[in-house]
Amino acid sequence: MFKLSSLNLNGIRSAASKGLEQWIATTRPDCMCVQEVKAQAADVQGRFEQLAGLQGYFHFAQKKGYAGVGIYTRHAPSDVLTGFGVPEFDAEGRYVELRFDTPARKLSIVSAYFPSGSSGEERQQAKFRFLEAFYPHLLQLQAEREFILCGDLNIAHQPIDLKNWRSNQKNSGFLPEERAWLTKLLRTNDNPRGLVDVYRRLQPSATDAAYTWWSNRGQAWAKNVGWRLDYHLATPALAELARAEHVYKEQRFSDHAPITVDYALAL
Template sequence: MKLISWNVNGLRAVLKKDFDATFKTLDADWFCLQETKMQAGQATVDTPGYYQYFNYAQRKGYSGTAIFTKHQPEQVTYGIGIPEFDDEGRVITLEYPRFFLITVYTPNSGSELKRLDYRQRFDQAFQAYTTELAAQKPVVYCGDLNVAHQPIDLKNPTSNHHNAGFTDEERQDFTRQLDAGFVDTFRHFYPDQTDIYSWWSYRFGARSRNAGWRIDYFVASNNFIDVIEDAKIHTEITGSDHCPVELVTKDLIGD
């Protein structure tokens, strides 16, 4: 089975950039989006055969997440039950008999790290949320986590040290999440792979120079690892400043 995650940097914008063709080509069982930047009724996404779930931020044109899936869940949960985070539409959880699937758009710490404290509170709350779910059944979550975990995960680690997405605090928070019983699935398969990223700044021709960051992930609880088969990063797909990332698994739905 195939799961895709993509920060589209505005769903209405990417719909004008061959999103439909990309969606059909990838043909995922679950297609998770972050940074949809829209409100209910502002766009129609034609995805025959898929159930659609959206979580909108209260602030217009900001944040937001969505999941399109071929497989109807038992339950859908929006947010993590904490208003200061849930107002920004950052999390959707689908529950299935065998596992939980979560899409998440982690807050960016912002220029001059103005939101680092908010982001760290989110990280702590999200870790508590995922750990509680993993005690019930396996969990896989995906999305733009806004952190490059190790120096191998960005082109210029030295010059970006202490910048948003590569602060010691953000990296340590992600390490704590993994230490709580989770795994970065791409590094599970490709621990030493260099020069492969999922986000490039629009400035300075960063993508053409491959001066990027790997900040989009599929993270799985340890009790999910036996069903994953591969992880991929679709650097060839454009339309956003991020590219889609993929997780391939055994059958998660059948008897």
């Protein structure tokens, strides 16, 4: 069984100070995708290149203390790719891909951090540009290989993916355009080759248990007024290998919860 975790750290130094490495050692994922590292190479060197025996690979933002993604892995990759070829967003450290290729298969694990548009219209427009550029990249990647993308998408797809969906229909993260983008990406009867939302494949009707992010305001975590923003998106063949999932709401390393999926897969 291949255990794959994902977590928006909201700062690797902060998450580490709250017991992240001990949780990894206890949970023992084979691979862990992280987002919002909020550090540069010099900050990671000598401190966070490895966690609980997993080797880390990173794509850092040029701006200090901002964004950044990584993947920690128990298995050595055959190749490491950073960025997806769009300078605006590659400068922000939003994409790292580890390839685990063999003569018999092409397989990638991707950690991605989608922009948030919640700070204002300028960043919302950047988010739309990201979505427009990222969609063809994912299509091209799928044409070449099987993959699982883990990450903070900053989009809640359906009303069951957030507590107060009616009052959030005009807010970033639940805008009709964002939700439509995700619908277009995912497998449907009209799009049988689309990617699969793995959590929803395993838990098609979960509501409160599905949330992975809570605002720091208004006791949102205590009241479980949350959003499901963190995903495993997989090519159909890999999604069929998903056996079990777990959202670790009780772990408070950041304002997000880790989400883990077990796949019947050998690297």
